[in-house]
Amino acid sequence: MHAVRAVTRGVAAQVEDFAQRPDALVVEFGIELTAQAGAVITAAGASAQLTVSLTWNNKS
Numbered sequence: 001m002h003a004v005r006a007v008t009r010g011v012a013a014q015v016e017d018f019a020q021r022p023d024a025l026v027v028e029f030g031i032e033l034t035a036q037a038g039a040v041i042t043a044a045g046a047s048a049q050l051t052v053s054l055t056w057n058n059k060s
Helices: 002-015
Strands: 024-037 041-055
Touching: 002 024, 002 041
Parallel strands: none
Antiparallel strands: 024 041
């Protein structure tokens, strides 16, 4: 969860620099954990996907 918080804070910090900040920010994480095992675990790995969606409402 520490890594998730760090990434989310980083994305939010980047959005603060926008000239017109979005009305909504959604960060979605997809995490995949894998392990190859025989009698003992011989290899393990992890990968992650990140989707960021920004929304601006038309206020005209």
